[in-house]
Amino acid sequence: MVVVDRFRITDTLREVWRPLAALFLLDSLVTIAYVGLGWTWIVPAGLPLPLLGTGLAVFLGVRNNTAYARWWEARTLWGAVLNNSRSYARTLTVLMVPAEAAPLRHTLVHHQIAWAHALRCFMRREDPAPDIAPFLPPDTLARVAKAANPPFAIQREMAELLVAARRDGWLDGIEAAALNTTLTALTDSQGGLERIRNTPMPQQYAAFSRVFVTAYCLMLPFGIVPDLNVLTPLGSAVIGFVFLALDQSGRHLEDPFMRSIYDVPMSAITRTVEIDLRQAVGDAEVPPPLHPVRGILR
Amino acid sequence: MVVVDRFRITDTLREVWRPLAALFLLDSLVTIAYVGLGWTWIVPAGLPLPLLGTGLAVFLGVRNNTAYARWWEARTLWGAVLNNSRSYARTLTVLMVPAEAAPLRHTLVHHQIAWAHALRCFMRREDPAPDIAPFLPPDTLARVAKAANPPFAIQREMAELLVAARRDGWLDGIEAAALNTTLTALTDSQGGLERIRNTPMPQQYAAFSRVFVTAYCLMLPFGIVPDLNVLTPLGSAVIGFVFLALDQSGRHLEDPFMRSIYDVPMSAITRTVEIDLRQAVGDAEVPPPLHPVRGILR
Amino acid sequence: MVVVDRFRITDTLREVWRPLAALFLLDSLVTIAYVGLGWTWIVPAGLPLPLLGTGLAVFLGVRNNTAYARWWEARTLWGAVLNNSRSYARTLTVLMVPAEAAPLRHTLVHHQIAWAHALRCFMRREDPAPDIAPFLPPDTLARVAKAANPPFAIQREMAELLVAARRDGWLDGIEAAALNTTLTALTDSQGGLERIRNTPMPQQYAAFSRVFVTAYCLMLPFGIVPDLNVLTPLGSAVIGFVFLALDQSGRHLEDPFMRSIYDVPMSAITRTVEIDLRQAVGDAEVPPPLHPVRGILR
């Protein structure tokens, strides 16, 4: 995620320069043909750009609004992962009080750290084993590693530990129910993130907005060259840039887990989970928070 | 649901080619008449296309936004079906702890798998019996099969089993109340899905947007032929395509359960419920997840 | 509510034919005067229709979006009535377990059916007595019938029955609290529906959108007759239809309880509540679900 305060416009130019350059080339060719060579016949008497623009505006309006909503929902769900992880650790403290339960509390909190890391890897379709190994006993790790859904498997392991705690008399029904409520909130966050990852933006919006923006840009120089003359490449580039940027902005937010510079900073969030929870159980060494690298936080 | 990364524009063209071809034919006839035969009288001095376009833009904006919201709400409710099924299985583990309750826990989790399959069939107005038979005892299946609302009947069966568990002392009031909360969440998901299925998009939006887009497309060639001349079929097709695609996009999202290539992948989601819950109770054979077939996940 | 799959455009035409016919008449008069009689002076040199159209688009956009949101919120709240009624019946089963409490459970579920019917009548400002009489003891019915807010009175009766159950030892504090949570959800649904019924759409949106659409339609033929000539009545009717339909669509959704063909199908929903809850307590005769009559579900 871009977090720098001063946004360098060059960053985005780097992403749209290719279509912009192609557009500029086309504009120049059209201008040379029309103005230089006098091939006025290449331009129809009038191009219905405003008619096309109206349809395009509706398309891009709907698409960019929904893309933003997807991105913000993904960010909010990751925020819920952090909030609920903190609440889970605190709830364990408040509700599992026997002094002899301290090692179990420590184990459960480490399971929770592992859950957050496993969820991040699951979202990015990566192998979670290296990231979660430090937080799970070897046999647990082995079971989790071969599960189809590692974070869900970790939650099942936590449930087993809670059952053992109940049998040891460290939790009564009320306390177990309250802890279970926290686990349900975590399950909901995970499910919400899976939903966004597994459900791409309806393809017609994604595909068509690119197609229509391209069509619009192709028609643009023909429509404005009679009026703008030699300024056509400049004018066409400015207008084309607005529509290309609109399309690009929607595209970037549409898939919040694709490791682009605009995605949700999952590594940083799970690191915060690790720091907060390790501090909460008094671990000695705690890793530092992640910092943006060249304005980008991952 | 289309899940391929590379969307083949041909897929959508296949769906709109009919109106597009009709539009192209009309455009060509108009062009031939106007340019070829010189029947300039077929074209009025000025067509108020922008006036019509403004009204159409409002119409399509409202409609496509609400259609997307419906589709996303349906997808979110199916996500809740998955989340709550997982939470229900975990809650059973954490709250129904006696060792001798293990068979009952297994039965209850299988009821839950049956509930998810029954809900999918209920949404698609299909007979659930084949899909739920493996998970229910024969007499339960018989009772469920003749209920008007099979998933609701399965929930009633689960409630009876919980009552029996309470009488056996395997659950106290608190634990039963907590389990009941999970069942309430499942009831809410089911009710939400029934609401979307039973309440079509207000017909005036659905019907009128098609009517108005058609009217617009019919007027289009007459409006642009004086300026575009022989390019009319091309220009008209591009603009017509934008509006047809807008209408089509809204139409596809409007009814998320109609087995189109854009609907919610209910089979895949209920398969995930089955996999996760069977793994949770340690079933030996677990079916594989569903995979997209030619880019489409059902 | 219109539920037919094939929407007959004639249904809506029947509703807007009056203003459309008036518009067509005006258009024809203007056309005859301008084209036939040559009274070109009736048309100003240029009518600022686009300027008016822009303002109108903002107006209709805001209004139709909010009207749809109201309608969908009302539909969702009625969905919650159904969900919460089901959950309440199930909760009674799970939490009020003594065998000797069976008659009371039956009575409470019948109260809940009465509540749903009373709420429907309350929304439509009808006398609930005939509909709720089969489900309530005579003295309860008498008390409810004279209450200002019958559904709220039924909830008070249920609360008294729950208190009696507690005194009989059939419910403990936890179980009563859990049942009370369900009743709170029902209270919230009722309150939300009262809110929508008692709070009309801000009148300026409702009144002005009609006024402005009318003004626009009146100006329309004068604005397009110089260009469209004898086609004016046709062109004006198409454009006028778009704006009249936009206004009409908003108007229909704005008040979801007014017994129009677009309102929420409250009779069908409360019938579903009755069926599901009677089946849940094992009543012998259960009424059939309501079916659409000529495509309309009430």
Place this chain on the structure above:
Amino acid sequence: MVVVDRFRITDTLREVWRPLAALFLLDSLVTIAYVGLGWTWIVPAGLPLPLLGTGLAVFLGVRNNTAYARWWEARTLWGAVLNNSRSYARTLTVLMVPAEAAPLRHTLVHHQIAWAHALRCFMRREDPAPDIAPFLPPDTLARVAKAANPPFAIQREMAELLVAARRDGWLDGIEAAALNTTLTALTDSQGGLERIRNTPMPQQYAAFSRVFVTAYCLMLPFGIVPDLNVLTPLGSAVIGFVFLALDQSGRHLEDPFMRSIYDVPMSAITRTVEIDLRQAVGDAEVPPPLHPVRGILR
């Protein structure tokens, strides 16, 4: 709040007649100068009204959507005050069951009525003492009257009464926790209302939309007089009315507690709270509901 079914357009005209009359005067002067005196030099060759209109449309769209959302949120929160007051009274019945607790239940419900009245006065910055005196013991009233936040003070008094009830053994921990949950919902409603009252709409939207609409109206007659000639005052008034009405509509909804004819009917809602709660505890005399006076419900 305007609740009449037939909205008299004159009501709104009464509110915008001043700017409309000023606009009409300006229009007439411009028309006389241009048409009558032939001062054609007062009108530039072309006024960029569409450019201004586009910006204005975005402004008014954003502003009116957010103003409506504020108003509806305020109305929903007042609805929650009513719902939660009803639920609180019912919860007291269900959870504080000892027969000897009846007087305390009565007192607590009267406190709740006082809370609703105090909240209304707090929103309108009025002295609550006259309205809440009938429902509170004198010493409680004295303490509440000098609190900075009277409704919050009443909640504190209720908490003290609940503590006393716990010490008397009339409530156990579970019941107290459940009642406390209801009080939390009431606190949230109050906090939401304070938030809306204390946070005006961002002033740039409120101020600029007026400024820009005024600028637009001032330019309007100059822009249309060459085309409309003597019809300019009429045409300009119609278009100006649309934009003035848009601005006015947003302005009215923006501050839902300002005692305009569009505000939330707080007196009627708190009267309903009083009626429902007094009936719930069997008070003898219950005031009648408030009715609209000349179509306005306060």
Place this chain on the structure above:
Amino acid sequence: MVVVDRFRITDTLREVWRPLAALFLLDSLVTIAYVGLGWTWIVPAGLPLPLLGTGLAVFLGVRNNTAYARWWEARTLWGAVLNNSRSYARTLTVLMVPAEAAPLRHTLVHHQIAWAHALRCFMRREDPAPDIAPFLPPDTLARVAKAANPPFAIQREMAELLVAARRDGWLDGIEAAALNTTLTALTDSQGGLERIRNTPMPQQYAAFSRVFVTAYCLMLPFGIVPDLNVLTPLGSAVIGFVFLALDQSGRHLEDPFMRSIYDVPMSAITRTVEIDLRQAVGDAEVPPPLHPVRGILR
């Protein structure tokens, strides 16, 4: 936050006068060149301002709507901080009833005040020590001061105090679970605020809207000078002002914690928390509420 009723337009002019003045200067130069010197060649035959305006309208519409939503979400979360702080204090009263627990209740409420102040400082990246010192014991303060996330550390301290209370028998499992629920709500508010602070608005919206508005303003005088002549600077300034104000309005709401005159009044809200909670525990001296200074509440 600006809270004055009468908004002085000069306040905002002060913020946009720089770009406006630059625009006015450019306009004047263009006017002098075109009208005074007759350099008509500087103006192309037609500038595609409406095409650019359409794209810009979509951009600014999406951006301003989302910026407002961010700002209102931030405000709502701060409202939740206030609500939940009040509920937490009341919950402590109702659920931790032993008379000998009074000092602990007092300490816990003071911790809560410290939490609110620490959260405000954390949002503004300031050192919380001076603000929270009066409310925490010295050793607690020392531990909190060196935590990476001071408000989270204060919550951990509260959890430890609750554990001690449980061991003293002042709280049972139910009461602890209910208090823990309140703490979870506070954790969620904090997490939501961190989310907004740490996730800037997608930079492409922020950066591009400024770039495009600037481009539009630069083209404006060239586009309108042929029609407006000597009135160009005036007309261009009015239109430019609309777009600059739109951009500026979005920019101000985008980052609600940046200590601009439009940010959320965090100092006032945390002061209210302090006042309400100190009154709730009967503290002798309570600070006065913060008042707006020159119309601005911080």
